[in-house]
Structures are given as structure tokens and as C-alpha cells.
Amino acid sequence: MKTTVRVGGGQGFWGDDPDAPRRLVEGGPIDYLMLDYLAEVTMSILQKQKERDPSMGYARDFLGAVQSVLPHIRQHGLRVVANAGGVNPRGCADALRGISGDVRIGVVTGDDLLGRIDELVAQGHQLANMDTGEPLSGVRNRVLSANAYIGSTPIVEALQQGAQIVVTGRSTDTALTMAPLRHEFGWTATEYDKLAAGIIAGHIIECGAQCSGGNCLYNWREIPDLANVGYPVIEGSPDGTFVVTKHPGTGGRVSTHTVTEQLVYEMGDPHSYITPDVVADFTTIRLADDGENRVRVSGIHGSQPTDKLKVSIAYRAGYKAVGTLVYAWPDALEKARMADRVLRERLERLGLKFDKILTEFVGASAAHGPLTPATDAPEVQLRVGVRSESKAAVEGFSRQIAPLVLNGPPSVTGFAGGRPKVEEIVAYWPALIDKRVVQTTVTIV
């Protein structure tokens, strides 16, 4: 058994730096390249792409990432684990085969529940909204995608079968890091402390450089060379302890401060971070400096997982548009406020109905609302958003922004770009389902 396994986090979301995976692989030793592409809204975007073209529905950036590290997969034993498959893992694997030749690809399927929703509901699985308790029936005919968050087990199976690249659909972000450690160190399904440690390692690197100096508030001026920020590397040990680091010669910083900021990111109840494999306790984490740009993580406890999986459901939820105009000194905020009143009066007069109209004054209060102290701002951006079930209403709003330049309050600019774009809203519906009804399958292609 290896005594150290290195997992690099080369992508924090779909849209992250496309060159980061190559730099992470070429910049120093790693055994596994972990790429996380999926956020709550990503699955629904991918589902819309698949509707237009059945061969699509996966993160296409992944193909370029694999291409850029292919020599390392072929010659140096690098293995890649990614949830790039989105709503079409097989399609992703087919496209990969076209560029990667004889590389063994493991495909994990079974998370996609879209075709089973009615059957599941008929069997008594409510799929009620976890946040609001509402039954799925209210939005059933508008559902676009439904995927269970799956854990590390099928990824470990794929690695055991020799896959050099593992492609999954809606795996949890953290399983992508934990699975290689579990595979290499032979952790069983009930070694909860070790599994929890792997999950927390995954949580630390799932947002890419956000743990290695990116978006770090602590001493942010002193973080060196963000232009060349190093993406994170986990050095895992068989006992579940690990070091967070980055390659020498890269920018950014790994310190207890940068790691702590990432640990609390998107945290709920820290005592029970629930995953399909284990419930991790964040209050047991011990961090210690371990040299320059190295943080040692230990002490982690985990416990038995629940018998449920979370399900990510996406549904169509009307339309929205956001329009902006910039008002200049003097009295920038007062002018922007007047423009907002004029706009709302016109929308009212046109009889347009919205579920919500939200006005913000960027430069005056958009970030911190009523907590913002008053200033004589040099400029203020008026930002008005609307949403409605009626596309026509949102289009009507979109036509009312530019006219304000000539027929509203003065000192206005920043209207380039034409009418605000009308977008269809695809909203997120979190639900739970019994684990036993979700069966995953591993295929080697």
C-alpha cells in the first residue's frame, strides 16, 4: 500500500480556469486529478442542452482538460475522477473515447431519476421540497431533471476495475476526492472516521483555489501572485490524516486561515455534514501548520450515514430579466431612486404583472443593504430585476429600461448592450429519497 496519495483539485465549478488542470498536473507530483464541475444549477443547464442535442448534457470543458493531461495519464499513471458526466455520463465517455484512444474509462450511472419520477411517486416517495415541504405535484409538469447525489462506492469500483478516467453524473463533490483515498488505502464502508476525513479533504479542495488563497479575506493584500495561483493538493495518509498544500513555485497561499475560510464555506450544522457515505463532524477537525504552504488536518470523526440520498430536481419557474443604468454625481443616488420610481409607474401603467420587482443601488447599498453608511457616491448603478410567469411581462419590462436615458432623470450613462436579456428561470428543488431505490452501475468503456 502507498503511504501517501496525492489528489489535486483542478476545477471548482463548470467555468473555472480551463488551464488549471494542466498546470496542476505539470507543476508537481499528483496521483489523482479531481475535477468538480457540478453546482446546483448546472444539472438543469446541462439538461436543457441535452434536450436540444441528445449527445450533449455533460461539461464539455472536461474534454479539453483531459486532452491537456493525456500524456500524464498514458505514461505516468495519472488517474482522473470527475463528475463531468452531468446528465449524460455515457455521452461524455463516448466523446472522451474519441480523443483518448485506448485509455480505460469508467462510467458511473444510476443517479438519473428523471424517467422514474412518476413510478417513484406512485410507490410513495413524495420527493417533497426539503426546504418548504411542498409536494412535487405542484411543479411536476415543469420538471427538467432529477438526479440523486451518489457517494464514493461506484467510483471506488471503477478504480478497482482499472479505470484511468472515472466519469460520473451527480456524484457529491466530496466523493470525488474521498473515493481515490478509499480505493488506495482500502478503507471499508464502516471506517467512518477515515471516510469522514476523506470527505473533509474533498470539501477543502472542491472549490479549487478557494482554499489556496483565492477569495481569501484574511490578509488578502499579502497573498502573493494570485495571477499564478496554485490549485490545491491533498496528501492523504492511510490513517485518514492529510496535508493540504500546493505545488512549489505557484502563487496563492495555503495556511490554517485559508483552509478555515474554505471549511466554513456553505456549511450547515457542523456536527452533521451528511453525505451518502458518512456523516462528518466538522467540530472535530484539527488544523496545524506543517511548514510553508502546508496545513496538516487530523482528528476527524465520522458516523454512520442516513438511509436517504439527497435528490437535485430542476424545474422551469418562469422568466426574469435584469436592467441596469448608471447615474453620475451630483446626487447620483437621488437620481437613481427617481428613475426607479418613474420606471415602476410606467410598468404599472402598462399593466405588466410581476411576481417580484427588486431594485438595488449598486455603489450605495446592493452588497450590504441597510447596513451601508450613506456617502456622496461618485456614481450609482440602478439595477432593477423582475420575474414573472409571463414571458410577455418580462419582455415588456425589458423595453422600458433604455428609454429612461432620454426621458428620465439626468446624468445617466452605461446603457450599452441593448435591452436586458429575458431568461427562462430553471429553479432548484431539493428532496430526499430512500437509498435502496437508487442503484448505481459501473461500466468500463
Added chain:
Amino acid sequence: MRIRLLDIAHARSGDKGDTANVGVIALDPKWYPVLAKYLTRDRVAQHFTGMITGGVDRYELPNLGALNFLLHGALDGGGTLSLKTDAQGKVFSTALLRLVLDIPDAEVP
């Protein structure tokens, strides 16, 4: 003594649906007991009056010198539904750091 959180803590925030979370971390471990004692759920709820429609949950992480706050109803529906600039709750972190605590001088470390 009046102490602004920005001067004794750093923070990061994110989203889960319509809930924003703010992790507040002591800049120096000596400030954690002050945070744990005085940065209460009610104090934070009061700070965000008018900015959130739901309640506040609070969790302690003494091992990280941190507190975690969940601000419910903070994001105009959250995710893609939200019309806010900060639809993902990214800058609730520094909004919380504006909070000023009143600490008895004897308890200032």
C-alpha cells in the same frame, strides 16, 4: 469597549437555497471566547433586520475558532430565482463584519 468584528475576525459566506451561511473566524484565537460569548444569535438577527425574512441559527466550532450562522430567507428565493446581485450570499460575510460589539473592558483579551 466597542469592537468592530472586522478588527477581530475574518469570514466567508455562501448559500444553500434561500439560506446564506456566514462562518466568522477569530483573527487570533484569543478573540474566540469573546465571539462565543457576545456574538449571539439574537445579536446577529438584530444586525440583519430588514435583510433576511427568516430566522438565524448559530453553531460553535471552538476547534477552528469559528462560529457558523445560518441566515434563512436571505437570498430572495436563492439560486436562479433570486434577482439580487448577491444571489449566492457571497458578501454577507463582510456585512456581518460591520457589526460592533460592546465588550466590558475587563473581558478584552
